[in-house]
Amino acid sequence: MSVQTRIAIACWCTFFNHQTHHRGQVITLLSQVGIDVGVTDLLAIIPNETDA
Structure with a gap:
């Protein structure tokens, strides 16, 4: 996994x-x-899939 990908993942996790x-x-x-x-x-x- 590239450094850019790891940084992007960390940013998304922090955002959420x-x-x-x-x-x-x-x-x-x-x-x-x-x-x-x-x-x-x-x-x-x-909802659970069984409830649908």
Whole structure:
């Protein structure tokens, strides 16, 4: 794997991990003001193939 490929993968991983961080911040703030945001776990939201 080339150095450029490893750098690109690291950037994408950091980008998505940072999005998760900010989603968590928003969920916390909404919860603090009494808004129920429901299920936010991506694995709970994605339907199983057997459910389709």
